[in-house]
Amino acid sequence: MIKIILAEDHLVVRNGIKLLLESQAEFAVIGEASSxxxxxxxxxxxxxxxxxMxxxxxxxxxxLELIDRLTIQYPDIKVIVLSMLNNIQYVIEAFDKGALGYLVKNVGYDELLFCIQHVxxxxxxxxxxxxxxxxDKLQDLPSMSYQLKELMEEIDLTERELEVLELIGEGMTNLQIADKLFLSKRTVEGYRQNxxxxxxxxxxASLIKYAVKNSLIS
Structure with a gap:
């Protein structure tokens, strides 16, 4: 049984999420809060x-402040953000503070359930x-700029490492990246550590923040 607390200040939204979750035998909403x-x-x-959540x-x-407090006081509680905010900076900050999942509120039911199970x-x-x-942002970028090439040379970043970095930025796990690039999980772990x-x-989270700040990803 996965025990869940819902923190959402809109009662109608909170009740809707609760009904969805409690339709699954493996989930139990044990608490609700508006702050x-x-x-x-x-x-x-x-x-x-x-x-x-x-x-x-x-x-x-x-x-975000709540995640900060939980990381210190209740590190065993796993946090998933469920928000209307889809700005990448909020996503980065949430993960940087200790969140393990980030969903927007129009997420599909199956994706919501998978996220909770996975986290x-x-x-x-x-x-x-x-x-x-x-x-989409990556696809809209022009070919690699001189500045990007210069930065890659400065930190000795390979094309493969940049490819892995882009997939990390998409939220993929080592195993998912390994499957996508036809590599072993151990090899991907090595790239991530590099x-x-x-x-x-x-x-x-710090890696993604660095990559966005330096336009390695966007």
């Missing part, structure tokens, strides 16, 4: 979930809409 403060109160009273924009304490097992998930938005080392990034 980050209410979530912390639930936790302090012993209502501790496996998954927290939270909006970003909420009164008193928003979702509950320790995976990370980025919804299709945002992944495709990233891909990227972290070459960009001096401490984790994947």
């Amino acid at each position: 980050g403060e209410e979530v912390l109160t639930l936790l302090e009273n012993g209502v501790v979930p496996n998954i927290l 939270t909006d970003i924009r909420m009164d008193e304490m928003d979702g 509950s097992k320790g995976g990370r998930f980025l919804c299709e809409e945002i992944s495709m938005q990233l891909l 990227l972290l080392d070459k960009t001096k990034s401490k984790n994947t």
